[in-house]
Amino acid sequence: MSDGQYGPISAGIIRSITDKSYERRKAAALDxxxxxxxxYNNNQLSxxxxxxxxxxxxxxxxxxxxxxxxxxxxxxxxIALGNKNGPPYTAKLVEPIIPCFLDADLQIRYYxxxxxxxxxxxxxxxxxxxFGDIFDVLWRVTADADTNVRSGAELLNRLIVETVLSxxxxxxxxxxxxxxxxxxxxxxxxxxxxxxxxxxxxxxxxFSVCNYISEISDGLFKMLGEQAPAVxxxxxxxxxxxxxxxxxxxxxxxxEDKIQMINVLVVHTHENEPFLARKLSLIWLEExxxxxxxxxxxxxxxxxxxxxxxxxxxxxxxxxxxxxVLNWIRHLHSSMPxxxxxxxxxxxxxxxxxxxxxxxxxxxxxLFLISNICQSESxxxxxxxxxxxxxxxxxxxxxxxxxxxxxFALSLLEMFRTEPSLLRERxxxxxxxxxxxxxxxxxxxxxxxxxxxxxxxxxxxxxxxxLHGVLLTATELFILRDELRALAxxxxxxxxxxxxxxxxxxxxxxxxxxxxxxxxxxxxDVALLLSQVDITFDVILEIN
Numbered sequence: 001m002s003d004g005q006y007g008p009i010s011a012g013i014i015r016s017i018t019d020k021s022y023e024r025r026k027a028a029a030l031d032x033x034x035x036x037x038x039x040y041n042n043n044q045l046s047x048x049x050x051x052x053x054x055x056x057x058x059x060x061x062x063x064x065x066x067x068x069x070x071x072x073x074x075x076x077x078x079i080a081l082g083n084k085n086g087p088p089y090t091a092k093l094v095e096p097i098i099p100c101f102l103d104a105d106l107q108i109r110y111y112x113x114x115x116x117x118x119x120x121x122x123x124x125x126x127x128x129x130x131f132g133d134i135f136d137v138l139w140r141v142t143a144d145a146d147t148n149v150r151s152g153a154e155l156l157n158r159l160i161v162e163t164v165l166s167x168x169x170x171x172x173x174x175x176x177x178x179x180x181x182x183x184x185x186x187x188x189x190x191x192x193x194x195x196x197x198x199x200x201x202x203x204x205x206x207f208s209v210c211n212y213i214s215e216i217s218d219g220l221f222k223m224l225g226e227q228a229p230a231v232x233x234x235x236x237x238x239x240x241x242x243x244x245x246x247x248x249x250x251x252x253x254x255x256e257d258k259i260q261m262i263n264v265l266v267v268h269t270h271e272n273e274p275f276l277a278r279k280l281s282l283i284w285l286e287e288x289x290x291x292x293x294x295x296x297x298x299x300x301x302x303x304x305x306x307x308x309x310x311x312x313x314x315x316x317x318x319x320x321x322x323x324x325v326l327n328w329i330r331h332l333h334s335s336m337p338x339x340x341x342x343x344x345x346x347x348x349x350x351x352x353x354x355x356x357x358x359x360x361x362x363x364x365x366x367l368f369l370i371s372n373i374c375q376s377e378s379x380x381x382x383x384x385x386x387x388x389x390x391x392x393x394x395x396x397x398x399x400x401x402x403x404x405x406x407x408f409a410l411s412l413l414e415m416f417r418t419e420p421s422l423l424r425e426r427x428x429x430x431x432x433x434x435x436x437x438x439x440x441x442x443x444x445x446x447x448x449x450x451x452x453x454x455x456x457x458x459x460x461x462x463x464x465x466x467l468h469g470v471l472l473t474a475t476e477l478f479i480l481r482d483e484l485r486a487l488a489x490x491x492x493x494x495x496x497x498x499x500x501x502x503x504x505x506x507x508x509x510x511x512x513x514x515x516x517x518x519x520x521x522x523x524x525d526v527a528l529l530l531s532q533v534d535i536t537f538d539v540i541l542e543i544n
Contacts, residue, residue: 006054008047017069029076036080056096064105071111075118087126093119094130101137106146113152125167135178142193168206176212183219188228195234202241210245210252214260225274250291262299286328326365352411371437374405409446427466435476448502460505468509484517
């Protein structure tokens with residue numbers, strides 16, 4: 001080994017910097033640092049470039065000690081040049097190091113992280129000219145089997161992130177293209193690496209990335225099925241950042257982006273998808289309907305395919321999820337009612353089934369939706385009441401009532417009949433809420449007309465008891481009670497007759513109705529007839 005072979009680096013420095021001892025290599029690096037500084041200060045720039053070329057040769061050597069020496073020497077050269085003089089030499093400093101991140105020797109991989117870290121501190125934003133290569137090797141060593149290598153990569157990555165954030169004119173398209181190409185990775189550490197970058201970028205005001213969401217959303221939703229909780233939580237945060245950005249700038253998405261997003265979101269509402277992915281996709285669909293309304297009309301059928309099964313799906317029984325789905329339908333109904341009714345044959349049965357939900361919040365929202373549908377003026381004549389199995393007299397009495405309300409009342413009575421516990425536990429709440437949302441007189445009229453045809457006497461009695469209790473005590477029925485007392489209109493008189501006939505199933509309730517309407521003679525007659533009634537425990541309770 002001669003000085004000419006590695007000039008301007010002396011043979012002695014070469015021997016020391018390629019020694020197997022770390023301490024000797026470290027000491028020799030100080031000599032390289034001094035040499036490079038002197039060459040630059042003396043304007044011996046060709047010799048300086050020759051020095052960097054020699055170090056690059058060492059890095060490319062087949063000998064691991066020489067590669068280690070070349071790496072530490074390259075870092076020392078960057079330190080010697082400093083922040084002012086180093087940037088023009090960025091390419092010569094960085095390019096030889098990149099392949100070392102994939103070296104079979106874990107120490108080489110670690111020293112590569114350390115060397116590039118020192119170079120990045122010196123070259124600052126100039127190093128971003130090699131951002132694609134650096135991002136790629138960092139993504140790879142993030143999943144390294146060695147803890148030290150991963151730690152070194154984490155420190156380097158943190159510095160690169162800070163460098164990107166310091167450059168407001170950084171071309172974000174480069175980063176998003178790199179992420180897009182890696183978004184379907186299955187490795188937890190790689191996923192975390194991508195999510196950390198996205199979390200940083202989406203929370204930096206001067207970077208606008210919402211317009212890239214359609215390119216990576218599918219991969220992000222797939223990450224919600226990750227076994228590692230930290231990755232899932234971070235992914236949820238990133239998706240939340242994107243959604244917040246879209247809400248602030250709805251115009252960031254093109255029409256094509258919106259259509260693609262709807263397709264992605266509907267796919268992730270499928271029952272085979274992870275729970276969190278299904279929940280968040282429903283939240284996104286709800287927000288998209290709020291933001292884009294009529295623009296999504298062409299996708300309405302596709303959306304319904306995704307959301308309707310989520311209301312009754314057992315795995316999605318969380319209250320928040322069902323509330324999200326119902327809110328989604330509510331926004332559809334408020335923004336595009338006419339178009340929604342085209343799909344009512346699929347929506348209405350699901351809403352009816354939700355009446356048995358154990359959550360008060362879900363039940364009240366469901367009733368709100370049903371009441372809106374029942375009184376909507378946008379509803380076309382989709383429901384043929386002649387198919388309900390009612391006699392001609394009933395059809396005549398119900399001719400002025402919304403077919404959806406009739407269908408709802410029939411379904412509600414059937415649910416109460418088949419699920420007595422629902423009537424006992426939620427019956428009063430459901431009736432009161434309906435009377436708050438709809439016209440109480442209309443609710444009592446349609447239910448009473450249907451109960452007149454009830455073949456199961458015991459059920460009719462239970463329903464009368466519930467309806468009578470609500471009629472006497474609920475504040476929502478204050479006006480109806482006044483109307484039944486005054487009987488000033490033909491409508492109120494016909495309603496009283498309808499209620500009177502059905503209340504006959506419960507003599508005590510009938511007595512209460514007569515007293516409420518101030519028909520005292522009829523009340524006295526009913527009281528006399530009570531002597532003919534078998535005094536059962538239920539009767540005593542009702543009298544009490």
